[in-house]
Amino acid sequence: MGFLKNYIKTVYEAVSSLLKGMKRTGYYFTHHKEIITQSYPDNKDTMILPERFRGEVVMPHTDSNEHRCTGCTACELACPNGTIKIITKFEMTPEGKKKKALDTFVYHLELCTMCNLCIEACPTNAIKMAQNFEHSVYDRSQLTKTLNKEGSKLMEGVE
């Protein structure tokens, strides 16, 4: 009898677990107002991306064309696949001392995996992730970007 009891129990459990699954998909089927797919590009203007979506690395500049990058190359070292290349230069401070500063922040978008390690490594919060994702271009060389703007300089007080 033990065998028969087990058998019926197995069948009962199998059927009830299958029905549970069907209940879930049936719920989704009847509640299609909850659809999470965005009809891009129809909703291009109203589209809201999730807060943590990572599209590309950018360097914010203030209105007076100042950034926060000290050229410490911590991000370059943190990058796992050589996306970032920082070229530094030496500037004279008013006291007459030589000081290392950023010359060009080269960013290879085609190599970037949006892993966020560079942003975490940055001691001065100079770079951050932007949400722009329409990256397609006709020429690969256009994907190599310079993040610091022409003639920008380090913000006052950032060490």
Added chain:
Amino acid sequence: MFSLEKISIGVQTALNNSLPAFWALMAQFAIVGVLVISLFAVLGLVLVFMERKVSAYMQIRLGPNRVGYKGTAQTLADTLKLLVKEGLIPDGADKFLFRLAPYVVMISAMLLMAPIPFSRNFQIWDINIGVLYISAISSMAVIGILMAGWSSNNKYSLLGAMRSGAQIVSYELSAGLSVLSIVILSGSLQLSEIIQSQENGWWLFKGHIPAVIAFVIFIIAVTAETNRAPFDLAEAESELTAGFHTEYSGMRFALFFLAEYANIFIVCAIGATLFLGGWMPFHVGSWSAFNQIMDYIPGSIWFFGKTFLLIFVIMWFRWTFPRLRIDQLLNLEWKYLLPIGLINLLLITVMAILGWHF
């Protein structure tokens, strides 16, 4: 009131009056052929679209929504694509059998259309062994699949074909047993008589719990027989690329695809006919007023409604359950479905002899 019976009788008398008997018969053959082929074409378009929409909604997606009004022309566009694609034949394939296989599958699907009653007296061939005919012809499709798998000269195709063959042959047993239980209850193999026996209620309700069990076993077995998920081992994408139709492209692939959906329609139509009364409206015993109201809905609408309900259930399975492993598949058949089906058949026989059903 709209009725397919009147149309068919009208066409028949018109042909018989205007043509000699032989040519009238030929014209009827031609009309039936055109109707079956166009039904297949429409079914292919509708069912593929339905499947894509159902799957989308079950996965909280939108599904096809670009071509035509809300995406309804999507399958038409896909068909057009398949039509203009090149049909490749792989090197080392058995060319004759490779070309023949899709037609074998397709022809066996078309032959299955013959005994299905779409409405009262609207049936191509009311053969007196309808149910036996269906199980006979449906076993022919296996040959087409095996042929396709072997002639492709591809190990994945061969493996897929063998899995498919083993699966169809073993699940045919359970499907046959549950069909047999309805044959016992109604006392006939003829589909029109089986429907007539459900005049005072469908067998699903008249046959108590054993009929419900038989219905559940039937649905599971035909899902396996049509090689659909969760029983899609034959074409398991992750293991065998596409199973027996890996090497097929263009129109030949489209024929396999169409036959798959036509088979789904056919098995669901048979399930609806046996368990849910086919074109018979929803009748309850002796409530004649209620029955008359139900009769105002034409039989063809009842038939297609029930069939599409069952198709929806089978699609629901597909988009809910994960694929079975081969040992689980065989366990399910030989350890669960077959013994339960046999005991259930015994119960139904006792019930039919003692007259316990309504």
Added chain:
Amino acid sequence: MNMESIVFYMLAFLVLSGGIMAVTARKIFRSAIYLLFSLVGIAGLYFLLAYEFLAAVQVVVYVGGIVVLIIFSIFLTQAADSDLPKALRGRKVFSFLATAAGFALVLTQILRHNFIPSGSEPVSTNVTEIGLRMLSTGEGGYALPFEVVSVLLLAAMIGCIVIAIKKPGNS
């Protein structure tokens, strides 16, 4: 020539050509498929005789059962794409003689038999009658052969299980 004889000759052609191709084909899988055509043609002949039950059983047993079994055993045993070896000359002669003798025997029997055209409508046997006859123990009943066949099948099944069973301690 009426419709019936046209259909008959078409089916006869299918049966005969299928049979001849089945024995002459160089590839074993093709032989199985030609055999299938031949068997389907025979089922068609039964349908032509309005004997639907036998036709359906022919398709179930031969097409759905035996040909599938043959194909499976080909899949599992044969190197799929190699041709069969050419038959020896002596064997060819012998099989030709055997076939010719069989053909002559059947032909003489057919020619000697006096066929009486019945002219009546074809009798349609319904399934109830077949079922009752199958299980009747009276005159012309088939209860005993039916049971003997079931015992035979049971023995075959037990044999299969004995072959397939795992020996204890040999997992």
